[in-house]
Amino acid sequence: MNMEARGWSPVIHREIGEPLPPMPGSDTAPGVIALDGASPPDSRQIEAILGNSRREWIALVPGRRNPEELLTGSVADCLFAHHPLPPDPDSLDTLLRHAAGLSALRQKTAAKESDEDIPQDTDESEMVGTTPAMMKLFGQIRKTARVDAPVLIHGESGTGKELAAHAIHERSPRAEGPFIAVNCGALPTELIQSELFGHEKGAFTGAIERHEGRIEAASGGTLLLDEIGDLPLNLQANLLRFLQSGVIQRVGSSHDVSVDVRILAATNVDIADAVAAGDFREDLFHRLNVLQLEIPPLRERPDDIEVLARFFFDRFQTESAPSLSGISRNALHVMRHYDWPGNVRELINRMRRGMVMAEGRLLQPEDLGLERRGHWRRARSLEEVRENAEREAIHAALIRNRQCVTEAAQELDVSRMTLYRLMDRYGLRDTSEA
Known part of the structure; x- marks a missing residue:
């Protein structure tokens, strides 16, 4: 397999006891280690070789050997993944890309924690992901940040809608202005108008001074109206x-106040259904729904679960049990097959709680409270299996043809337009130009 032609320069190391040759490029680039399979590697030696490296390592295991015989205990915990020999170029390339993504995330976290100007309690739930669906979302965020039109962000609770809104703001021309988020479902009905538009002194009982509303406070920046579906x-x-006008009137005032602010709205309900039910104004829906973002739930991107788990393990390691050094393979397996009804927010909470309460050297399913939990992912229907196979075939064809849609379409015996439609459907559209 010509790894250099694919942009990788891995280390191939066949004798476990020998020093590792130098790796060209970044010391966080993923590496490949080939095990000869004659006998299980000495765990202390392989920990010494791999354990102190910041790289993510992938073991190549002879196809005739059971990986569990060679990759036991601490040896497995030093590895990102394993792959059979002889290697399949496309599958190994995908593994290396996931490993590279995780290395980049860990490097970013380490840089943040070493920067004295950045507080240690920086946002723990920043957007993390390496799957095609997340790459597509990141590209859409960059595109929507360039313009000043309203954006409607839809996603289940815990998927990171506010994080997406904040990412749009930080990449927009308004980045130097304020970013203010208002949860429309958390404000008492009688106070929402005052909170959004402000009020004058004496406008109502208790209004002892003029109050600037959230819309006015966000002038020059971005206002996120979270749970917009709950707005009366x-x-x-x-x-x-x-x-429509760009002006507001404070409660108790007849004077217009011009406000320059970009509006983002987020919801976990289908606003179109709310319009049909008469619970949401259709004209307001069309005003807010100029651009759209859909945040995928965690269960639809299972390949990101291990990336997220390891990322937040690194983030919370300073507050973990002293003896804890990693995540067990059993825990990662259980996490991958859990349905995550609370999405990334639930994963963060379980990781943080488990790392504090763990008593062993490796984080176990029972530390995460997942050993007897419900919400296990149901068996996939035939349609889901068919769609997954179609998605993987398209992904592999694009990799083999270096993202050339014309050549991939010819290989798959479909038209370019059909392939573009399927790429959009499965989140495989190239976002490199975004």
């Missing part, structure tokens, strides 16, 4: 007026 109908009219 009477206030939807006021918000629509602001979106």
Whole structure:
């Protein structure tokens, strides 16, 4: 397999006891180690060789050997993954890309923690992912950040809608301005108008001074209206007026105040259904729904689960049990097959709690509270199996043809337009130009 032609320069190391040759390029680039299979490697030697490296390592195991015979205990914990010999170029390339993504995330975390200007409690739930669906989302975030139009962000609870909104703001021309998030479902109904639009002194009982609303406070920046579907109908009219005119009136005032702010809205419900039910104004929906982002749930990107687990293990290691040094393969297996109804937020909470309470050297399923939990991923239907096979075939064809859609379409015996449609459907559209 010509790894250099694919952009990788791995280390191939066949004798476990020998020093590792130098790796060209970054010391965080993923590496490959080939095990000869004659006998199980000495765990202390392989820990000494691989354990102190910042790289993610992939073991190549002879196809005639059971990987569990060679990769036991601490040896397995030093590795990102294993792959049979002789290697399949496309599968190994995919593994290396996932490993490279994880290395980059860990390097980013280490850089943050070593920077004295960045507080240690930086946002623990930043967006992390290496799957095609997340690459597509990151490309869409970059595109929407360039313009000033409203964006409607949809996703289940815990998927990171506010993080996506913040990412748009940070990459926009308004990045130097304020970013203010308002949870429309958490404010008391009688206070929402005052909180959004502000009020004048004496406008109502208790209004002892003028109050600047959230919309006005976000002037020059970005305002996120989270859970926009919970906004009462009477206030939807006021918000629509602001979106149309760019002016607000504080409660108790008849004077217009011009406000320059970009509006982002987020919801975990289908607003189109709410419009059909008469619970949401159709004209406001169209005003907010100029651009759209869909945040995929964690269960739809299982390849990101291990990446996220290892990323947050590194993030919370300073507050973990002193003896804890890694995540067991059993825990990673259980996490991959759990349905994660609370999405990334639930994964973060389970990792943080498990790392504090763990008593062993490796994080176990029972530390995460997953050993007897429900919500295990159900058996896939025939349609889901068919779609997964189609997606993998398209992904592999694109890799083999270096993302050339024309050549991949010829290989798959479909038209270019059909392939583009399928790439969009499965989140495989190239976002490198974004």
